[in-house]
Every structure is written in C-alpha cells, then in structure tokens.
Amino acid sequence: MRKDAQTSRSALLDVLMRRHAERRPIWLMRQAGRYLPEYRAVREKAGSFLDLCYNPELAAEVTVQPLRRYDLDAAILFSDILVVPHAMGLPLKFEEGEGPVLQTVRSSEEVAALKPVAQSYEVKQVCRTVSLTRSLLGPGKALIGFCGAPWTVASYMIAGGSSDRVVAKVAAYQRQPWFCELITRLVVESVDYLCAQADAGAQALQIFDSWAGDLIDSELEEFVLKPIAEIVEGVGKCHPGLPVIVFARGIGVHQKRAAALPGASAVGIETEFDLSLLPKDIVVQGNLDPVALIAGEDVARREVHRICASVDRQRHIFNLGHGIRVGTDPAVVGAVVDAVRRFDG
Amino acid sequence: MRKDAQTSRSALLDVLMRRHAERRPIWLMRQAGRYLPEYRAVREKAGSFLDLCYNPELAAEVTVQPLRRYDLDAAILFSDILVVPHAMGLPLKFEEGEGPVLQTVRSSEEVAALKPVAQSYEVKQVCRTVSLTRSLLGPGKALIGFCGAPWTVASYMIAGGSSDRVVAKVAAYQRQPWFCELITRLVVESVDYLCAQADAGAQALQIFDSWAGDLIDSELEEFVLKPIAEIVEGVGKCHPGLPVIVFARGIGVHQKRAAALPGASAVGIETEFDLSLLPKDIVVQGNLDPVALIAGEDVARREVHRICASVDRQRHIFNLGHGIRVGTDPAVVGAVVDAVRRFDG
Numbered sequence: 189m190r191k192d193a194q195t196s197r198s199a200l201l202d203v204l205m206r207r208h209a210e211r212r213p214i215w216l217m218r219q220a221g222r223y224l225p226e227y228r229a230v231r232e233k234a235g236s237f238l239d240l241c242y243n244p245e246l247a248a249e250v251t252v253q254p255l256r257r258y259d260l261d262a263a264i265l266f267s268d269i270l271v272v273p274h275a276m277g278l279p280l281k282f283e284e285g286e287g288p289v290l291q292t293v294r295s296s297e298e299v300a301a302l303k304p305v306a307q308s309y310e311v312k313q314v315c316r317t318v319s320l321t322r323s324l325l326g327p328g329k330a331l332i333g334f335c336g337a338p339w340t341v342a343s344y345m346i347a348g349g350s351s352d353r354v355v356a357k358v359a360a361y362q363r364q365p366w367f368c369e370l371i372t373r374l375v376v377e378s379v380d381y382l383c384a385q386a387d388a389g390a391q392a393l394q395i396f397d398s399w400a401g402d403l404i405d406s407e408l409e410e411f412v413l414k415p416i417a418e419i420v421e422g423v424g425k426c427h428p429g430l431p432v433i434v435f436a437r438g439i440g441v442h443q444k445r446a447a448a449l450p451g452a453s454a455v456g457i458e459t460e461f462d463l464s465l466l467p468k469d470i471v472v473q474g475n476l477d478p479v480a481l482i483a484g485e486d487v488a489r490r491e492v493h494r495i496c497a498s499v500d501r502q503r504h505i506f507n508l509g510h511g512i513r514v515g516t517d518p519a520v521v522g523a524v525v526d527a528v529r530r531f532d533g
Numbered sequence: 534m535r536k537d538a539q540t541s542r543s544a545l546l547d548v549l550m551r552r553h554a555e556r557r558p559i560w561l562m563r564q565a566g567r568y569l570p571e572y573r574a575v576r577e578k579a580g581s582f583l584d585l586c587y588n589p590e591l592a593a594e595v596t597v598q599p600l601r602r603y604d605l606d607a608a609i610l611f612s613d614i615l616v617v618p619h620a621m622g623l624p625l626k627f628e629e630g631e632g633p634v635l636q637t638v639r640s641s642e643e644v645a646a647l648k649p650v651a652q653s654y655e656v657k658q659v660c661r662t663v664s665l666t667r668s669l670l671g672p673g674k675a676l677i678g679f680c681g682a683p684w685t686v687a688s689y690m691i692a693g694g695s696s697d698r699v700v701a702k703v704a705a706y707q708r709q710p711w712f713c714e715l716i717t718r719l720v721v722e723s724v725d726y727l728c729a730q731a732d733a734g735a736q737a738l739q740i741f742d743s744w745a746g747d748l749i750d751s752e753l754e755e756f757v758l759k760p761i762a763e764i765v766e767g768v769g770k771c772h773p774g775l776p777v778i779v780f781a782r783g784i785g786v787h788q789k790r791a792a793a794l795p796g797a798s799a800v801g802i803e804t805e806f807d808l809s810l811l812p813k814d815i816v817v818q819g820n821l822d823p824v825a826l827i828a829g830e831d832v833a834r835r836e837v838h839r840i841c842a843s844v845d846r847q848r849h850i851f852n853l854g855h856g857i858r859v860g861t862d863p864a865v866v867g868a869v870v871d872a873v874r875r876f877d878g
Contacts, residue, residue, distance in 0.1 A: 354824055354858075361828035361836075401805055404822070405839060440785045441810060460746055465786060477749070479699055483706035491706075494750060513699075 198330040200262045203471060203505055204392055204431035204453040212501035212532050213261040214525055215332070218511030219254040220266045224518055226253050237282040238274075241267050242309070244316035251321045255329055257518065258525045262330040262392070263321060265385070267314055269336025269396055272377055273345050275310035276302040280349075288349035294359075296366040299373055306380045314381075315388035322389035333390030335381050337397030337436070338374035338415040345370065353402050360407050375415050379422030386427045394433040394456070395419060401438020401458070412436055413445060420451040433473055437510070444470065459509025464498040472499060475509035476524065481516045485523040492527040501532055543675040545607045548816060548850055549737055549776035549798040557846035557877050558606040559870055560677070563856030564599040565611045569863055571598050582627040583619075586612050587654070589661035596666045600674060602863065603870045607675040607737070608666060610730070612659055614681025614741055617722055618690050620655035621647040625694075635694035639704075641711040644718055651725045659726075660733035667734035678735030680726050682742030682781070683719035683760040690715065698747050705752050720760050724767030731772040739778040739801070740764060746783020746803070757781055758790060765796040778818055782855070789815065804854025809843040817844060820854035821869065826861045830868040837872040846877055 202209035221227055230250050234240035240247060251266040270288055274280040278291045293299060305311050322331050335341075343356040346367075359367035382393050400412045413436070420432050435456030436446045447455045447470035454471035457463055463472050480491040496506070506528045512521065547554035566572055575595050579585035585592060596611040615633055619625040623636045638644060650656050667676050680686075688701040691712075704712035727738050745757045758781070765777050780801030781791045792800045792815035799816035802808055808817050825836040841851070851873045857866070 354827065357822075357824045358828045361825055361832040404805060404807070438805070440806070460749060460783070461785070462749070477702075479702045480706055482699065483703045487706040 198261060198328050198391070200330040200332075200505060201391060201431065203502065204433070205429075206471070209502060211261075212496070212504055212506055212528060214506040214528055215260050215262040215264060216254070216512055216521065216524075217264075217508050219258075219260065219264065219521075220250045221512060222514045223512055223516040223521070224253060224257070226250075237268070238280065241271060242313040244313055244320050247314075247317040248320040248324055251317065251331075252324045255325070258522055259529065260525065261328070262332050263325055264332040264394070265314070265318060265321065265334060265390065267317070267334070269334075269341055269398075270344060270349075271310050271314060272305060272335060272341055272374070272381055273302075275305035275308040275381075276373075276377060278302070278345065287351075288344065290344060290349035292348040293345045293370060294355070294366065296369055299366055299369045302373060302377075304380070305377045306384065311381060311384055315384050318385050318388035318390050330391045331389060332392045332394055332433075333382060333385030333388075334394040334396060335378045335419075337395050337400065337412065337419075338371045338378065339403065339411045340397050340399045341374055341378075342367070342370050343399055343402075351399070353399055357402060357407075360403060360411050371411055371415050375418045375422070378419045379426075382419065382423050383426040386423070386430055390430075392431040392433065392453075393423060394435055397434075397436040399438075400436035401440070408439065408442065412439070413449065416446070417449045417451075420449055424451045433505075435473070441465070443472075447471075454505060456507065457509065462498065463495065463504075468500075468503075471503045471505065473505035473507045475507070478508050478510050478513045478516070481508075481520045481524065482513060484517075485520050488520055488524050489527045492524055493531060496528060496531040543606060543673050543736070545675040545677075545850060546736060546776065548848065549778070550774075551816070554847060556606075557841070557849055557851055557873060559851040559873050560605050560607040560609060561599070561857055561866065561869075562609075562853050564603075564605065564609065564866075565595045566857060567859045568857055568861040568866070569598060569602070571595075582613070583625065586616060587658040589658060589665050592659075592662040593665040593669055596662070596676075597669045600670070603867055604874065605870065606673070607677050608670055609677040609739070610659070610663060610666065610679060610735065612662070612679070614679075614686055614743075615689060615694075616655050616659060617650060617680060617686055617719070617726055618647075620650035620653040620726075621718075621722060623647070623690065632696075633689065633694040635689060637693040638690045638715060639700070639711065641714055644711055644714045647718060647722075649725070650722045651729065656726060656729055660729050663730050663733035663735050675736045676734060677737045677739055677778075678727060678730030678733075679739040679741060680723045680764075682740050682745065682757070682764075683716045683723065684748065684756045685742050685744045686719055686723075687712070687715050688744055688747075696744070698744055702747060702752075705748065705756050716756055716760055720763045720767070723764050724771075727764065727768050728771040731768070731775055737776040737778065737798075738768060739780055742779075742781040744783075745781035746785070753784065753787065757784070758787075758794065761791070762794045762796075765794055769796045778850075780818070786810070788817075792816075799850060801852065802854065807843065808840065808849075813845075813848075816848045816850065818850035818852045820852070823853050823855050823858045823861070826853075826865045826869065827858060829862075830865050833865055833869050834872045837869055838876060841873060841876040 199213035431453035457474035544558035691701040776798035802819035
C-alpha cells in the first residue's frame with residue numbers, strides 16, 4: 189500500500205507538500221454519501237449509520253465508491269466527527285432524519301469521566317477501515333483521514349447532538365473551567381485519533397471546524413485556532429511531514445491566520461468567502477457552493493470556471509465549500525469534475 | 534412632532550448625517566420583544582403577532598417600551614419584514630413557536646398576481662403606528678422605519694415562510710425570469726413602503742437583508758447590492774437626505790461595497806465581522822453578539838469595551854450584530870447601555 193504512494197505521485201499530496209503537481213487535485217466533501225445510489229444500497233445492508241461507520245468492509249466500500257464513478261484524486265475516510273465523543277464513552281444515536289443524539293457534557297466531573305479513545309472499539313474499527321481502504325485505492329489516489337475540531341465537537345457534546353451552539357458559546361465567553369477542560373481533552377484525544385489513522389495508512393489529515401465562524405476575537409483565538417494548532421503540532425510529532433488541512437469554516441478573512449499555524453499545509457475555505465481575497469502564498473481548498481450543484485450542470489460549470497480562474501492550480505485543491513447535499517444529481521458531480529479537468533486543459 | 538426632531542438634536546441622526554454627535558448613539562435590534570415582560574403583557578392582550586403588528590396603539594406602545602427602560606437614542610418601528618408580502622396579498626400566519634407560514638411564489642403568474650402595497654390595509658396600519666409612535670417619543674429620540682431587502686423577503690416568499698433558502702438560491706443561480714421579476718417587484722414595493730413610513734414620520738430607515746451572506750460574487754451584486762441600491766435611490770427621490778442604514782448581514786469584507794452604495798448612510802455589521810477591518814471613512818452600526826448578553830453582565834461589558842474601542846464614536850452606532858434573543862435578562866441590556874455610556878465617559 190505504502191508503495192503506491194511512493195511510486196505513483198498523488199496530485200493532492202504534491203500540492204499539500206508544495207511540490208509541482210501534474211494536475212489540480214480534486215476531492216469533494218461528503219463525496220461518499222446519500223446522493224449516490226450505490227451508497228444507499230450499502231447503507232441499507234449495514235443497518236444504522238453508526239453500524240456502517242464501525243464496519244470496516246462496508247465503510248471502506250463506501251469510501252472508495254466515489255472514485256469508481258469520478259476522476260477524483262483522493263478518498264476521504266467514511267466516518268463521522270462524533271466518533272470521538274462516542275469513543276470517549278458518550279452514548280450516541282443517529283435518529284433517521286433527526287440528526288445525532290448524544291449524552292451532554294456540562295461539568296468538570298463529566299469531562300473527567302470521559303475515556304481515552306486510543307484503545308476503544310470505535311477507533312480500532314475506524315483504523316481497520318483506513319487500512320482496508322488504502323489497500324483498495326489505486327495509484328495516485330490519496331487517502332484522507334479526519335477528525336472534528338475541538339470547538340465543533342465540544343459544541344455537539346454540550347448541546348447533546350444538536351447544532352444549537354448557544355450554551356457552548358456562553359461557556360466559551362464565560363471561560364467556564366469545565367469548558368476549557370473539555371477543549372483540552374479533545375485536543376489530546378484528537379491527536380491520538382489522527383495519529384492512529386496515520387499509523388493505519390492515512391496520507392493526509394483534515395481537521396473540520398464546521399462551526400468555527402461562531403467565534404470571534406479572543407474566543408476565536410483561544411477555542412478555534414489554538415486547539416487546532418495544538419492538534420497539528422501533536423500530529424507533527426508522531427508523523428512529521430504528514431500534511432494537515434485545516435478547515436475552520438466561516439472565519440473568512442481570518443483564514444490567513446489558520447494558514448499561518450505552524451504545520452498547517454492548507455486551509456479549507458467556505459463557499460461564502462472569495463479565494464481571491466486570501467494571500468497568494470497559501471494553499472487553499474474549496475470552495476464551490478453545494479447549492480450550485482443543485483442548480484444544475486450549467487450553473488455548476490460556470491462556478492467551477494470562476495473558482496478555478498481565481499486561484500493558481502499549484503496551490504489549489506478543488507473542493508466544495510461545504511458537504512454535497514442529499515438530492516444532488518450524481519451526473520452534475522461528474523460534470524463538475526470534468527469542468528475542472530477541462531479548465532486546466 | 535417634527536418640531537422635536539428639529540429643536541433637539543438626535544445623536545443617531547447626527548452620526549448618520551456626519552454631523553458632530555454629542556454621544557455615541559445606541560439602539561438594539563429587536564429591542565422591543567419577548568425578553569421584556571411589558572412586551573409580553575401587551576402581546577397577550579393583542580391576540581396574534583400580526584394582530585399586534587396591525588394595531589397602531591399597541592404597536593406604538595411596544596415600540597416605545599424599551600425607551601422607558603433604557604437610555605436609547607432611537608426607537609425602531611415594531612413590525613415584521615413579512616408585512617410587505619402580506620400587503621401584496623399573500624396569506625400569512627405566525628404559528629406559535631413555529632415561525633411564519635406564507636403562501637409560496639414560484640412563477641411569473643404568481644409574481645404578476647401580487648398587489649401593490651401602497652393602498653393596503655396593512656401598510657396603512659403600519660403608517661398609523663409610525664405617526665402615533667412619533668408623537669410618543671421624547672426629544673432627541675429618533676424613529677427608525679424599516680423593510681426587509683428583496684433577497685431576504687423573496688427567500689421567505691419562495692420557501693413559504695421558512696428560512697430554508699435552497700430553492701431561492703437555485704432560482705438566483707439560474708437567473709429564473711420569475712425570480713428576477715419578483716426581486717424587481719419587491720424593489721418597487723419596498724420603495725413605496727419606506728416612503729410611506731417616512732411620510733408618516735420615520736426619521737431614518739433601515740433595510741434588513743438578513744440572508745445577504747448566502748449569495749456570492751455576481752449573485753451578491755445582482756440580487757443583494759443592486760436591489761438595495763435601487764431602494765435607496767427610490768427613497769432618496771421622495772425623501773432627499775433621509776438617512777438609510779443598509780444591513781446586509783453576513784457579507785463581511787463586502788460591507789465596504791454596501792457602504793459605497795450612493796445614498797447609503799451607514800452599514801450594519803454582523804457579529805462575526807470585526808468593525809476594525811472596515812475602511813475608516815464609513816459609518817458602521819453594530820455589532821455586539823446577542824449571545825454575549827446571555828453570557829451575563831461581565832461578558833457583555835467586556836464585549837462592549839472591545840467594540841467601542843475598535844471604532845471612533847463619531848462614526849459608530851452601537852447595536853447588536855443580530856436581534857436580542859428571547860430569554861435575555863433585561864438587566865443585562867441595561868448594563869450594556871450603561872457600559873457604552875461609561876466607555877465614552
């Protein structure tokens with residue numbers, strides 16, 4: 189498996205490592221998902237969403253499905269950011285159409301009771317998925333592992349699964365000791381989780397801070413940028429040189445601060461921010477609007493052209509600004525990949 | 534009524550008109566609302582939310598309530614941005630705890646069937662509220678009228694009341710003729726609506742584009758900035774010199790483009806963007822996080838200091854970045870007003 193990566197250059201890794209890339213790398217957030225009939229078929233067979241996450245054979249299968257359909261440069265591990273709190277011992281369920289339901293954490297006692305993830309069943313299964321997926325991927329195709337960032341994962345743990353971040357924001361503003369302890373614990377566990385994925389064969393890692401845009405000023409610094417920096421540093425100690433993509437969604441002009449974190453290889457950029465407004469010396473990932481895909485091939489192609497024209501392909505990883513939406517026509521996804529390839533000619 | 538405004542200077546109007554202001558003006562979005570017990574008492578008496586909107590005595594009463602409690606510089610008309618589609622003939626209901634339910638508009642025929650608002654019962658009642666409120670306000674207290682911006686109002690009309698903007702965004706991306714016609718109609722009706730409020734005594738106007746941050750690039754230009762510019766221009770024709778505040782929420786760095794619209798007196802800035810990142814020659818309004826008020830007096834005061842320190846008081850209208858949240862402690866609102874006054878000494 190490791191041999192593939194060494195003998196066949198991956199455009200994704202080339203751009204992340206600032207080497208000359210043969211083409212503009214592409215992958216798409218939530219590329220393995222419900223918009224694909226082959227995903228839905230496996231999902232039905234698997235049982236619940238979590239059953240699928242913890243079934244290495246089936247999770248590896250859905251991870252590689254999009255690469256059979258589309259000329260993508262990377263697969264991203266099929267999993268969920270709530271695997272970490274689950275592995276820390278919090279009961280978790282995904283209700284159909286309702287989203288996750290997670291036991292809440294809102295005190296120092298509850299933080300102290302959380303378990304380390306490293307030896308957990310959940311993390312072991314995810315790592316088996318990583319290894320298996322690597323063996324299924326062809327040459328030039330990189331495997332991306334990931335975790336949620338502390339702020340985003342904490343906000344779900346505090347809210348009990350929902351994405352209402354008011355209680356978490358209040359705790360952040362008040363610098364509640366238990367909140368700070370939770371962020372610190374999540375840094376430690378995220379490092380262990382990402383290092384385990386890298387040990388198992390992940391060639392790049394992404395840290396997803398979906399709700400980073402909630403926080404401003406000193407809270408942005410303290411609870412978004414600093415914990416991410418600590419994770420990047422921790423991963424760098426166990427896997428020096430392994431690329432890490434930081435996706436602090438929604439922080440706009442502050443993306444340059446995320447890009448400047450020591451060890452960050454690239455920053456993911458939300459749809460709502462123009463790539464052209466960022467410094468020209470950073471590697472950016474993004475930022476096609478998933479809704480442009482719903483609007484059909486013509487709109488999607490127009491937006492692909494606009495984005496590709498705004499950033500040099502040697503420092504751009506083409507992606508969406510947010511995950512593919514349920515109901516997206518798989519043919520439009522194909523048209524997007526095709527449009528990126530044609531743009532660079 | 535007009536005499537008050539002429540004989541007693543209003544800090545709000547002074548800042549908006551770039552005259553020397555005696556103090557940093559303050560008002561708060563949704564300052565009249567459910568967090569106030571005196572509002573809830575009137576609301577109970579009024580019947581439904583819409584009954585209250587169309588009852589001039591009670592609507593004027595809740596409009597002035599916050600000025601009895603707090604040392605604010607302006608009252609904002611108690612109303613709702615969906616008054617315009619309602620006055621255009623669309624059935625509208627506010628379900629308790631569920632938000633608005635509005636008949637959808639998704640075709641040229643449906644746009645063509647919309648009625649002009651000028652002579653409607655709804656607009657007449659709102660204008661009676663404006664006149665009555667002006668007669669209740671003391672010297673130095675300005676009355677702000679408002680409307681929703683075309684993109685935001687259209688997105689509710691297209692979705693049928695909910696704030697899911699996917700169908701509207703798709704129509705915008707596709708430049709659907711019916712969508713463009715709807716935006717054009719909303720410009721015309723919004724001008725008439727705002728001019729009617731100014732005729733009735735509103736001394737400043739605000740255009741709320743709550744979902745402006747949804748659109749990017751040419752769609753931002755075409756469906757957010759251009760329609761707002763047309764409204765500002767239209768209002769300028771019937772009421773030359775009347776200040777207009779543009780609140781295109783969530784457009785971040787592009788706020789300077791909103792500020793540059795001919796006739797725009799100030800721009801409202803969302804919580805998520807730093808006032809200090811904007812050019813120093815524009816009047817800005819905002820941008821305290823409503824969640825900071827939930828976090829209590831200490832946090833709220835700290836944030837007041839940070840914001841006030843970041844912008845010269847002669848070009849700053851202190852406000853929130855979004856509406857006051859239900860459940861906010863009225864005492865914390867008082868502490869915020871007090872902190873702004875103390876900051877400027």
